[in-house]
Amino acid sequence: MNIGEAAKGSGVSAKMIRYYEQTGLIPSAGRSAAGYRTYTETDVRMLRFIRRARDLGFQVEAIGELLALWRDRSRHSADVKQLAQAQIEGLRRRIAEMESMVATLEHLAEGCAGDDRPDCPILADLEADQSLVVPACHAGAGFNR
Amino acid sequence: MNIGEAAKGSGVSAKMIRYYEQTGLIPSAGRSAAGYRTYTETDVRMLRFIRRARDLGFQVEAIGELLALWRDRSRHSADVKQLAQAQIEGLRRRIAEMESMVATLEHLAEGCAGDDRPDCPILADLEADQSLVVPACHAGAGFNR
DNA sequence: ATAGGGCTTCCCACCGTTGGAAGGTCAAGG
DNA sequence: CCTTGACCTTCCAACGGTGGGAAGCCCTAT
Numbered sequence: 001m002n003i004g005e006a007a008k009g010s011g012v013s014a015k016m017i018r019y020y021e022q023t024g025l026i027p028s029a030g031r032s033a034a035g036y037r038t039y040t041e042t043d044v045r046m047l048r049f050i051r052r053a054r055d056l057g058f059q060v061e062a063i064g065e066l067l068a069l070w071r072d073r074s075r076h077s078a079d080v081k082q083l084a085q086a087q088i089e090g091l092r093r094r095i096a097e098m099e100s101m102v103a104t105l106e107h108l109a110e111g112c113a114g115d116d117r118p119d120c121p122i123l124a125d126l127e128a129d130q131s132l133v134v135p136a137c138h139a140g141a142g143f144n145r
Numbered sequence: 146m147n148i149g150e151a152a153k154g155s156g157v158s159a160k161m162i163r164y165y166e167q168t169g170l171i172p173s174a175g176r177s178a179a180g181y182r183t184y185t186e187t188d189v190r191m192l193r194f195i196r197r198a199r200d201l202g203f204q205v206e207a208i209g210e211l212l213a214l215w216r217d218r219s220r221h222s223a224d225v226k227q228l229a230q231a232q233i234e235g236l237r238r239r240i241a242e243m244e245s246m247v248a249t250l251e252h253l254a255e256g257c258a259g260d261d262r263p264d265c266p267i268l269a270d271l272e273a274d275q276s277l278v279v280p281a282c283h284a285g286a287g288f289n290r
Numbered sequence: 291a292t293a294g295g296g297c298t299t300c301c302c303a304c305c306g307t308t309g310g311a312a313g314g315t316c317a318a319g320g
Numbered sequence: 321c322c323t324t325g326a327c328c329t330t331c332c333a334a335c336g337g338t339g340g341g342a343a344g345c346c347c348t349a350t
Contacts (some may be wrong), residue, residue: 002296002297003296003297003298004295004296004297013338013339014296014297015338015339015340016337016338016339018298018299019337019338032297032346034297034298034345034346034347035297035298035345035346036296036297036298036346036347037297037298045272048272048274049271049272052270052271052273053271054337055246056246056249056250057243057246059336059337060336060337061336066268066271069268070268070271070272072263073263074263075263075265076260076261076262076263077257077258077259077260077261077262077263077264077265077267078258078259078260078261080257080265080267080268081254081257081258081259081265081267082259084250084253084254084257084267085254087250088247088250088251088254091243091246091247091250092247094243095240095243095244095247098202098236098239098240099240101200101201101202101236102233102236102237102240104201105201105229105232105233105236106233108229109226109229109230109233112222112225112226112229113222113223113226114222114223114226114227115221115222115223116221116222116223117221117222118217118218118219118220118221118222119222120220120222120225120226122222122225122226122229123211123214123215123225125197126194126197126198126211126215127190127193127194127215128197129193147327147328148327148328149326149327149328158307158308159328160307160308160309161306161307161308163329163330164306164307177315177328179314179315179316179328179329180314180315180328180329181315181316181327181328181329182328182329199306204305204306205305205306
C-alpha cells in the first residue's frame with residue numbers, strides 16, 4: 001500500500017511518516033518500481049502505535065524506546081512501566097507548573113475591576129520587582145496525595 | 146547600560162533581548178558611539194515585565210498586547226482582565242489534556258506487572274486499534290475527583 | 291492522449307530559545 | 321603602548337514537531 005493509504009489507516013500524516021523515516025524513528029519503507037514508498041499492515045500497526053504514543057504526550061525520542069521494547073519479545077515489562085512512569089512524572093511536573101500559573105493569574109484577575117478604569121493589579125504585578133507568587137501548593141508533589 | 150547588564154537586571158538573556166527587538170516586541174534600543182545597545186532603567190523594567198509575563202505562560206504575541214496596555218495610560222482594565230482570562234482558559238485546556246493523558250497512563254501502568262516478563266498492557270494498548278481511553282473526568286473539573 | 295490525483299524531493303515557516311563563529315570595543319595591567 | 325580578557329556586534333544554525341507549497345514524475349480512468 002502507498003503512503004497515503006498508510007496515513008489514513010494509521011492516523012499519521014504522510015508528511016510525518018516521511019519525517020519519522022528520515023529521522024530514523026522508523027525503518028526505511030520499501031519502494032515500488034516507481035520509487036513510491038510501500039507499506040504493510042504491520043507497518044500501519046507500527047504507525048498507529050506511534051500515533052497513540054504521541055497522543056499520550058510521549059516525545060519522539062521516548063517513542064523510539066517504546067518501539068524498541070515493542071519489537072523486543074524478550075523485553076521486561078518493568079522497562080515499559082518505567083518509561084510510562086517517567087512520562088507520568090513529566091506530565092505531572094508540567095501540570096503543576098501550569099496550575100501555579102493559573103493560580104497566580106486567578107489571584108491577580110480577582111483583584112482586577114475589569115471596567116473602563118486603567119488601574120489594574122495584573123499590570124501592577126507584572127511591573128513589580130518581584131511577583132506576588134501565589135502561595136499555592138505548587139511544590140511538585142501530588143494533587144491527590 | 147549595556148545589554149549584559151540589562152539582561153542581568155531583568156532576567157532576560159541578551160540573546161532574547163535582541164530577538165525581541167528584532168521581532169518588534171520591544172522598540173529598538175539606543176546605541177552608543179561604538180554601536181553597543183544602551184538601556185535605561187525603564188527599559189529594564191519593561192524587560193522584567195516581559196519575563197514575568199512569560200513566566201505566566203503568555204505567548205509573545207499576547208505579551209505584545211499586554212505591553213501595549215501597560216503603556217496606554219487610558220487603558221481599560223477590562224481589556225487586561227480579558228487577556229488574563231483567555232490565558233487562564235488556555236492553560237486550563239492544556240492542563241485538562243495532560244490530565245487525561247496521565248489518567249490513561251496511570252490506568253495502564255497499574256495493570257503492568259513491572260517485572261522481567263514481557264507481557265505488558267501498556268504496549269498492548271498502544272498496539273490496539275483503539276485505546277482504552279480511560280473514562281476519566283477530564284472535562285475541566287477536578288484532578289482530585 | 292489527457293486530466294486528475296497521488297507520489298517524490300526540496301525548501302520554508304512556525305515558536306522561543308540556545309549555541310557558535312568571526313570580528314569590533316572597552317578597560318585594566320604589564 | 322600593547323596585550324589580554326570580557327564584552328559587544330551580526331549572522332547562521334539547531335532543537336521538536338508539524339504544516340504548506342513548488343516542481344516534477346507516475347498511475348489510472350476516460
